[in-house]
Amino acid sequence: MGVMLRKIVIGVCIAAAVVLVIGLVPVAWNLVASWREPAPGQPEPIATADLSGTGPGSLISAMTMPEFSHTHYGQRVNSARVVYRSTSGDTGAETEVSGSVFTPKGAPPPGGWPVIAFGHGTTGINEPCAPSLSGTLLGMGEPIAALVSGGYAVAFADFQGLGHEGVHPYPDPRTAGLNIIDSVRALRHTFPDVSNRWAAIGGSQGGGAVWAADEQAAGYAPDLDLVGAVAYVPSADVAGLVDKARDGTMTADQQLVFVAIVESMARLHPDLNRDDFRRGAAAKYWDILNACSGPMVADRDAAADELRAEDLVPASTAAADRLRSLLAKWALPHRPLSAPLAVVYSGRDEFIDEQWTTDALARACALGGKVSWRLDPTKGHGGVDLTDHFGWIADRFANKPVTDECPTQP
Structure with a gap:
């Protein structure tokens, strides 16, 4: 050039x-x-x-x-x-x-x-x-x-x-x-x-x-x-999100990311139970929080405002370990750079x-x-x-x- x-x-x-x-x-x-x-x-x-x-x-x-x-x-x-x-x-x-x-x-x-x-x-x-x-x-x-x-x-x-x-x-x-x-x-x-x-x-x-x-x-x-x-x-x-969810220390933005991660993982792994990672406002507004089109989008911000840290705490150590393990498999790096x-x-x-x-x-x-x-x-x-x-x-x-x-x- x-x-x-x-x-x-x-x-x-x-x-x-x-x-x-x-x-x-x-x-x-x-x-x-x-x-x-x-x-x-x-x-x-x-x-x-x-x-x-x-x-x-x-x-x-x-x-x-x-x-x-x-x-x-x-x-x-x-x-x-x-x-x-x-x-x-x-x-x-x-x-x-x-x-x-x-x-x-x-x-x-x-x-x-x-x-x-x-x-x-x-x-x-x-x-x-x-x-x-x-x-x-x-x-x-x-x-x-x-x-x-x-x-x-x-x-x-x-x-x-x-x-x-x-x-x-x-x-x-x-x-x-x-x-x-x-x-x-x-x-x-x-x-x-x-x-x-x-x-x-x-x-x-x-x-x-x-x-x-x-x-x-x-x-x-x-x-x-x-x-x-x-x-x-x-x-x-982003495997560290699981420990932050467990400890209730995620930022508001990380909470939304965590919701999307759990939903995606549950689709990929049907044996992963969404209810191990949602309660309260998270369970109530789950589909709204994951929406990107249609009428539910208008309610996303209000639903996100109602999320609390305790709504996303993993239900058990086993549930947390499973999600952390799945995310760790994706974590970079994996091999030398090209x-x-x-x-x-x-x-x-x-x-x-x-x-x-x-x-x-x-x-x-x-x-x-x-x-x-x-x-x-x-x-x-x-x-x-x-x-x-x-x-x-x-x-x-x-x-x-x-x-x-x-x-x-x-």
Whole structure:
């Protein structure tokens, strides 16, 4: 990437950075209802899409996005809503996942458009909660389009169970990481002139997803060339929530995350009893607290206000141990990194305790790979500064040397 193009790309990305924070703040289920608009037309098949494949990342469908294309920013880019094949991080089974993919209009650079795969924060755990079902991508459409205008193709996975049938394993980073990798493949099967070189950026749930994508990329996708990943306030390891639930010390935001985790786990493991983790207002408003669409969304805030710490205390040591064990199996890291990883996290995070991320970074360093990090001690979950890391991404595409802070330990 030339110096001038790099400056243009960074400038465009910085302009988008503040808005992208919307995609990092979890438990914003009400966004689904708020951002839906009447469709200006019916989706049509993408003429350039290759539906002949059968492996991970191969396309099942690729359709136009009339609502998105109708926006002032969507008119500037090529866009498609895709359903593609992916893999469960738990079982290795083939899955089907939806998402959206984008490329710039105009002539590509030599080698094709470089790719950024974006991992979104929590939008909910039900099928209607997917960004690709919203004409504005749940408010993230404009910054995504800004990345495309800056010269990147963008792959935007919904994650398994969001936007397409299936159970959403929340907040399993391994499965979401595979979904992200395969979204890049799906992008390349949808539009021409897309490079196999890619970077990943994501926050919160998406931060854990891009971290996991980095770990799995080399073995899972040797056909792609991951240059680096940026994880903001990542949900790398949230097993500590179980002890906080037991002790009654969860924040109000963590209580909502805990409700979603228990519901997701119960769907994945039918022998896990929801009633071991809910009573009082939690039991009364359980479905409302997990809603992301429909009439129940209007009552979510009021239901959340009634939650008390004692409503979510595990009923027994055995119940707590079971849930903690399931979350620990998902916790990162699992293996050495495939490419450099940059992590930014917060000292006053309302969702993810600082120490959980610090410990995950130390384990990642021990496993191997180039890692850099920054702790913003006074920031909350949605207050992290993304701007400097768009330059970091551009440097990875330019093959510039990268700082490895692992010898210092976090």
